[in-house]
Amino acid sequence: MNMKKTLFSILSAGALIAFCFAGCKNTTTSEVVETAGECGKNAAYENIMTRTSVRSYTGRLVSSDTVEMLLRAGMAAPTARNSQPWHFVAITDRAKLDELAATNKHGRMLQEAPLAIAVCGNMDKALDGDGRDYWIQDCSAATENILLAVNALGLGAVWTGVHPIKERVEAVSKVLNLPETIVPLCVIVIGYPNESPQPKDKWKTENVSYNTFE
Amino acid sequence: MNMKKTLFSILSAGALIAFCFAGCKNTTTSEVVETAGECGKNAAYENIMTRTSVRSYTGRLVSSDTVEMLLRAGMAAPTARNSQPWHFVAITDRAKLDELAATNKHGRMLQEAPLAIAVCGNMDKALDGDGRDYWIQDCSAATENILLAVNALGLGAVWTGVHPIKERVEAVSKVLNLPETIVPLCVIVIGYPNESPQPKDKWKTENVSYNTFE
Numbered sequence: 129m130n131m132k133k134t135l136f137s138i139l140s141a142g143a144l145i146a147f148c149f150a151g152c153k154n155t156t157t158s159e160v161v162e163t164a165g166e167c168g169k170n171a172a173y174e175n176i177m178t179r180t181s182v183r184s185y186t187g188r189l190v191s192s193d194t195v196e197m198l199l200r201a202g203m204a205a206p207t208a209r210n211s212q213p214w215h216f217v218a219i220t221d222r223a224k225l226d227e228l229a230a231t232n233k234h235g236r237m238l239q240e241a242p243l244a245i246a247v248c249g250n251m252d253k254a255l256d257g258d259g260r261d262y263w264i265q266d267c268s269a270a271t272e273n274i275l276l277a278v279n280a281l282g283l284g285a286v287w288t289g290v291h292p293i294k295e296r297v298e299a300v301s302k303v304l305n306l307p308e309t310i311v312p313l314c315v316i317v318i319g320y321p322n323e324s325p326q327p328k329d330k331w332k333t334e335n336v337s338y339n340t341f342e
Numbered sequence: 343m344n345m346k347k348t349l350f351s352i353l354s355a356g357a358l359i360a361f362c363f364a365g366c367k368n369t370t371t372s373e374v375v376e377t378a379g380e381c382g383k384n385a386a387y388e389n390i391m392t393r394t395s396v397r398s399y400t401g402r403l404v405s406s407d408t409v410e411m412l413l414r415a416g417m418a419a420p421t422a423r424n425s426q427p428w429h430f431v432a433i434t435d436r437a438k439l440d441e442l443a444a445t446n447k448h449g450r451m452l453q454e455a456p457l458a459i460a461v462c463g464n465m466d467k468a469l470d471g472d473g474r475d476y477w478i479q480d481c482s483a484a485t486e487n488i489l490l491a492v493n494a495l496g497l498g499a500v501w502t503g504v505h506p507i508k509e510r511v512e513a514v515s516k517v518l519n520l521p522e523t524i525v526p527l528c529v530i531v532i533g534y535p536n537e538s539p540q541p542k543d544k545w546k547t548e549n550v551s552y553n554t555f556e
Binding site (some may be wrong): 170171172173174175176177179180181197199200201203204205207208210212214215216217218219220221224229250258259261262264265266268269271272273275276277279280281287289292293294303304305306307310313325327329330331335336337338339340341 | 384385386387388389390391393394395402411413414415417418419420422424426428429430431432433434435438464471472474475478479480482483485487489490491493494495501503506507508517518519520521524527528541542544545546549550551552553554555
């Protein structure tokens with residue numbers, strides 16, 4: 129009888145562990161299960177697939193710790209020859225956000241949002257020569273990292289373009305008091321979501337070729 | 343005695359559940375725990391922070407299902423006015439990879455890799471007017487998504503730049519038989535890792551300003 133109870137305990141525990149790990153997974157395809165041994169690998173893929181633009185926010189403020197996590201995610205992006213040619217301006221000041229709203233066709237969102245991050249290129253750190261414009265790609269990768277971190281942390285955001293549209297670059301530079309060497313690529317508008325938009329399904333087989341363009 | 347055993351079983355099960363969920367989390371800051379209620383939110387953030395360039399690969403081939411998952415991650419990126427101005431060429435053919443290696447200063451990696459994805463801009467879908475070059479930012483976001491999906495699925499990769507360096511654009515276009523309207527932004531070299539490089543810590547407080555540039 130004691131043996132039976134011990135066996136029962138062991139089996140129950142085993143079932144619970146299995147159940148618990150299964151709960152961690154939110155499987156989309158058998159492929160994920162095959163390749164993602166650890167809990168969370170799958171969640172990282174799902175985070176990419178569920179990110180979408182969020183344009184309405186609650187009044188909840190974003191803590192400075194969370195802001196730092198978003199900036200750390202941005203700086204984790206790869207850069208050409210590890211040049212890290214970027215500068216980030218985090219804007220939480222209400223008056224400054226409203227000033228920025230006036231420069232932006234997405235003004236309404238900025239008026240509602242508790243946070244914006246301007247991702248900028250630092251021309252003092254950009255490469256010289258024909259690879260100079262790699263700063264645009266590096267800063268875009270940083271921006272996408274921030275958007276994905278936003279989604280991972282339960283926030284919502286939208287990427288609003290600035291560079292290469294001259295008037296926008298000038299207007300944002302003026303509000304943020306940027307020197308000429310700091311060029312705003314975009315302004316990410318961020319807050320806690322007040323809407324739950326469905327991510328777009330943008331998968332199109334005609335956008336893919338195999339081995340050569342056909 | 344029976345009561346005691348039952349109680350013991352319940353407590354053990356509880357401890358196991360707690361242990362199991364704790365195992366799902368790999369906490370970096372208290373902030374994550376606060377905001378990430380579900381298992382995996384944390385893992386999505388960690389996936390961004392642990393991505394790094396992998397330049398050496400085992401002989402293991404990448405399945406077509408996995409290639410499709412990477413391409414789906416790319417197409418999940420946001421694009422200016424939802425223009426989706428991209429085209430992806432997935433290269434798994436050994437001869438084609440070797441041909442590509444000859445055009446690339448990262449040739450050795452391509453000779454070893456079982457997969458490369460050329461992320462290209464599609465000029466027929468790029469915006470008109472002063473926002474035309476947003477395709478570069480859109481395709482860079484798609485590239486970063488693919489790199490993060492690579493990391494999530496246990497693969498390794500490195501972003502090798504092509505556009506705007508003219509000779510590289512011409513060489514890659516020739517190998518992949520690209521028409522003039524399809525411009526290669528970069529070639530992502532992908533495989534199962536044969537090295538475990540430590541992610542660089544690129545966090546620098548001097549790269550951040552708050553509210554205005556100081």
